[in-house]
Amino acid sequence: MKSIKNHLSLIIALFSILFSIQIFIIVDRSIDAYKKNLANNYSLVVVSQKKLDTQSIIVSNNLISDISTLTPDNVIKRLNTGMSKKNVELLKLTLPKFYKVKLKYYPTPSEIEILTNKLLKKDSVIKVENFSSNLDSTYKLLLLFKSVITVFAISMLVVTVLLILKELRIWQFKHNERMSIMSLFGAPTWMRSAVLFRLAIVDALFASAFVFVIFSFLSSDVWVLEQFRDIGITVTIFDPLYDFLMLSGIAILLSIILASLIVLGHKEEV
Numbered sequence: 001m002k003s004i005k006n007h008l009s010l011i012i013a014l015f016s017i018l019f020s021i022q023i024f025i026i027v028d029r030s031i032d033a034y035k036k037n038l039a040n041n042y043s044l045v046v047v048s049q050k051k052l053d054t055q056s057i058i059v060s061n062n063l064i065s066d067i068s069t070l071t072p073d074n075v076i077k078r079l080n081t082g083m084s085k086k087n088v089e090l091l092k093l094t095l096p097k098f099y100k101v102k103l104k105y106y107p108t109p110s111e112i113e114i115l116t117n118k119l120l121k122k123d124s125v126i127k128v129e130n131f132s133s134n135l136d137s138t139y140k141l142l143l144l145f146k147s148v149i150t151v152f153a154i155s156m157l158v159v160t161v162l163l164i165l166k167e168l169r170i171w172q173f174k175h176n177e178r179m180s181i182m183s184l185f186g187a188p189t190w191m192r193s194a195v196l197f198r199l200a201i202v203d204a205l206f207a208s209a210f211v212f213v214i215f216s217f218l219s220s221d222v223w224v225l226e227q228f229r230d231i232g233i234t235v236t237i238f239d240p241l242y243d244f245l246m247l248s249g250i251a252i253l254l255s256i257i258l259a260s261l262i263v264l265g266h267k268e269e270v
Contacts, residue, residue: 200255
């Protein structure tokens with residue numbers, strides 16, 4: 001029972017780390033998907049006295065994906081209080097040119113400021129509406145949310161690593177007599193500590209398997225998918241190949257590193 005309990009303690013600790021990492025990955029993917037969604041709905045309005053060479057502007061600015069002309073018909077309809085057709089046509093000629101600028105991705109406030117200044121340097125451009133206040137607030141909110149998740153993940157990692165070190169040290173003490181006997185017969189360090197490394201690797205694989213099962217279920221759960229659809233994004237919650245291999249590699253590597261620290265520490269004490 002004690003052996004099973006120790007195994008469970010290590011598996012749960014490793015599982016907590018992998019779970020936190022995958023949650024962070026999901027949040028990061030969600031933020032990226034949300035940024036793309038915002039970029040599709042976000043645009044600048046450029047007002048120019050003359051017709052602009054939109055292609056040259058697109059080529060010279062990596063942030064811009066497309067520039068389209070906005071017709072002044074809607075504005076004229078609001079202003080039209082019985083004007084003749086001739087006067088309407090004259091009004092169209094006197095009105096400035098309006099352009100809608102679409103971006104490749106959701107920009108930072110500094111990027112949008114640089115782009116706005118570049119556009120304003122055009123001779124005929126008289127105004128650029130970039131909706132900077134809304135942009136700045138949304139971008140800061142996304143950064144805050146990501147920062148909170150990052151702090152949580154790091155805190156979980158530190159606490160759990162300390163717990164894993166404690167569990168591995170307990171296992172080392174349990175096998176200390178056997179290791180000492182093997183040392184007297186000249187067994188190398190890696191052979192004396194084989195049980196410890198085997199424990200760490202096997203439990204890492206078990207923890208990875210549990211993460212695989214849970215996130216595979218969550219990735220196909222209707223309620224979870226609906227939550228993402230409600231905010232208008234599609235996110236890969238769990239990639240069975242890439243995510244599983246990455247998490248397994250992290251778990252095994254972390255286990256080996258921590259087990260090595262325990263072994264080296266024991267060697268120094270002797």
